[in-house]
Amino acid sequence: MKKTVLLVAMFAAGQAFAAAPVEDLGGGGSLDERIAKLERILKAKQQTDFDMQRRLDALQQEVLDLRGLTEQQNYQINQMLERQRKLYEEIASLSSGAANVQPSAQAPVSASGGASAPAVSGGELAVEASLNETASYEQAINLVLKERKYDEAIAAFRSFVKKYPGSNYTDNANYWLGQLLYNKNELDEARGAFTVVVEKYPDSSKRGDSLVKLGLIAEKKGDTVGAKNLYRKVIKEYANSAAARIAQQQLNAL
Template sequence: MKINLAAISMAAVLSTSSWAQAPVTSVGGSGSVNDRLAELERAFNARSQAQIDQQRQLNGLQQEVSELRGLLEEQSYRLEQVIERQRAILAAQQDAAQQPAPAPAAPQPSGAQNGGQAQGGASAPAAAPAGNDEQAAYDNAVNLVLQDKDYDAAIPAFARFITQYPQSTYVPNAHYWLGQLLFTQKRFDQAKAQFARVVEAYPGSNKRADSILKLGLIAKEQGDAGLARQYYEQVLREYGNSGAARLAQENLNSL
């Protein structure tokens, strides 16, 4: 999935242009002081409303970019998992091919052969591949976010996945998505716990940089600009060339 950043940038430019054209009535004409003050107040209110509308549009664009980037990262992560599984299968096949052929088994009486099959020998059905339920559970939770947009259902789905599959390679991603959903609902303390879990317990996760960034955004929302600055600077220090670092710099500039 290709993120159309050009279209998003154009939307931001257009919204800025509309803000710049907000009506400003001249207040230097004739009339009483009260009339001129009223004109000035109307001009100020018009410009303030334009600024509010612009900020709302920018916030919406940032949220859309965040979701699209999350989808792209999720697809890349799944592709990496598929490639790793294929490599493991290929390596196992190569090892098996290099093993010497086993010696033929000694003939067994017919009763023994039948008994062996009755006890679940070669005739027993093969076990289902491991991990199918885990993959299905994770895919279901992700699809609730990316396809169905059912965020209320996605929160318990990710929480159940973490509980049921604590050793899964998808657990750090599940913590991140859970934090993202809680952040969207402004449940900042709960979201902070999920992002902090990614940062502290999974140093190699591809969601760690974004999790640090989100901790900074939460600190800003909770009125702690100093802590927010620390998190933004940590992103820049540890992930200087990432998309999260660019967002961290923008938020740092706005403090």
């Protein structure tokens, strides 16, 4: 009877654990030796499952990062188009103003007797500042995506968020900064950057992803309770999103 049960168990194990390394259970050997072989198969299958789950988690994180990159690029394109539209409007306004100037009009004379420089309108200054802001942000992005100079990119994003704290790009810049620091395992600084996104930009498209990253940082630091709370927050506030799916998977693994 025992031999029959053992053979059935071994047959079931062979069917269920086909992906695991296989050992030959046939041939001679005592019952204990065969049981030992079966235990080795079970352990191998468990290790295979663990490795597969780890690879799956890594792939899911890559998908999340790529999704964030796509959203980032779409946002950047929309912002550039909006700035281009405003620039065209400003140029048209300046051209219209120039057409109304009489040809015989002379430049205003300054108190020192020389012709004073023409005044620069607030619109011109705003357009120039907007172009500088966009160029600085694009430079930082290119250091990551094109040149792969991550240390320089960190410095560029830090400079950007300091110089343009009110920019439409600041939330994304902080997220990029946090991601780069997280990849270098500089967890405290990464947490600071992600926290800025979460607390200061409640409507940011990167807020949910930042909460997930804060949860991952909490996990790495051994704060299981904090990580669970962050994952639950993502699931509650960003249901059916990619960030929520990652948060649920991480929560299930804790």
